[in-house]
Amino acid sequence: MRVEGTHTKIAGDLLAHYDLHARRLPWRAPPGSNAADPYRVWLSEVMLQQTTVAAVIPYFTKFTERWPTVDALAGAQDADLMAAWAGLGYYARARNLLACARVVAADHGGAFPSTEEGLRALPGIGDYTAAAVAAIAFGHSAVVVDANVERVVARLFAIETPLPAARPEIRAAAGRITPDSRAGDFAQAMMDLGATICTPRNPACGICPLREDCAAFRTADPAAFPVRLAKKPRPHRLGHGWWIERADGHVWLVRRPAKGLLGGMRALPSSDWSAAPDAAPPLAAGWTTLADPVAHVFTHFSLNLTVHVTHLPLDVAPPGDGEWWPLEQIAEAGLPTLFRRAAEAAMKESRQDA
DNA sequence: GATACGTGGCA
DNA sequence: TTGCCAAGTAT
Structure with a gap:
């Protein structure tokens, strides 16, 4: 159970902005509806791993038309699934997607587990995806940390520790601002903010709903966060x-x-x-x-x-x-x-x- | 902790 | 043009 801390203002400001400006995406339930389908949430989250929204949308549409349920997906031929995924990249995701669908269909009666722990045990579901599905599809107050959240949190608190060493610190800070209710909306709002306003380069601080909550905004160069270690050259x-x-x-x-x-x-x-x-x-x-x-x-x-x-x-x-x-x-x-x-x-x- | 693992868009 | 980066996971 999370203790209501001094950072509830951040969640309140962000959710108010999200209620007005949430992106309409094919895997999101319409505003006012809370009918998020765990299958569609899971499928979208796997497709979105290291992949842009624009690249995912046509694949998500194609997959959900061809395989509308997890049971339908579990019945797909390997070759058909792999061919449908072609071009999206990171093909281990497609192999694990099919393995996961088959476990859910065979061992869980076609219903996804609702807890982070249950989801985390499935193929292709790691810490991020387990938290995202638990929050978005099941309303649990899970701490969802992806690259967007890392960037937003690193800026909110002006975290100087370089990534990836800063991960535990960032995760703890994310936990402190995650609300007990509407955790799924909060997670999606953080990711929307990271994708559209708190971008890696040239963040639009002038229209950011968290500007007055943000330590990086008060520095000379908000975009300097998060700090990253230099990458190795590519052979x-x-x-x-x-x-x-x-x-x-x-x-x-x-x-x-x-x-x-x-x-x-x-x-x-x-x-x-x-x-x-x-x-x-x-x-x-x-x-x-x-x-x-x-x-x-x-x-x-x-x-x-x-x-x-x-x-x-x-x-x-x-x-x-x-x-x-x-x-x-x-x-x-x-x-x-x-x-x-x-x-x-x-x-x-x-x-x-x- | 470090490495393997795709692709496309953007500056 | 070249490098950076993206709703990460498995080993």
Whole structure:
């Protein structure tokens, strides 16, 4: 149980602002309604992990139309789920999403646990998502701390400790300003504030409802908070990808290993990605190498993928597991962005050859 | 605690 | 153009 402290003014000011200016988002119940659907709250929170609202909206719409309930999602085929997630990134989320739906359907009768502890035990639900679902879907006074809340709280209290070491301090401060009632609205209001007013760069302090509560506002540079440690430089890697097209308009696609980078996703056959990758093609054939490699930036390295193209007769197949995929349906293959771009480059080249 | 894990928008 | 950053989780 939280003790009502000296910071209740902050929650009051923020909720008053939220009642007037809350963003209308597809996963939010309409104003005045308290009918937040735990399935939709959970799905949106998983999609929003490290991902912008603008990127999530079309995926959320597509998923809820195709799979309206957690039981429906639990019945999805792995390949269909992964293909539907393609392009959104962090594909472990999609694998855990399906695992979580199946646990909820099989072990909880299709009803999400309502407590942080119960939610935290499910695949893909960490401290943040457990607190967010408990607060937003079930009205519990959970302390919800995401990157927005970290930034807002670091500024409200002008916390000088650099991230990530400041996490415990920030979490304690967040707990002190979280209200006993309307904790879900409070959490969403903090995130709205962080996304639209208390932004990482050039915060709009002039229209901020918490301006008079904010210690950073009284400093010369509010945007200097939160303090962050310098990041390590991102290494660069090289790789090779092979576009194997058959005379009847199909391309050879493989599925990547279940774990690791782009785990479980359809892909072009490719080499390892390293400073000096093995460039041996998967089969002996006449290869054309595209002049411009596909440049792609992952979180922890950047990549130049050199794309090689060949055309095979009908009676030749590459070694190993894979599938011939019709070229006119390449958009439905669910290729992650790197391979979608490689496919676009290869098909453009093939058209020029024809 | 540190690292692996995608992608796109913005300055 | 290049770097920063985003409703984090798993190991």
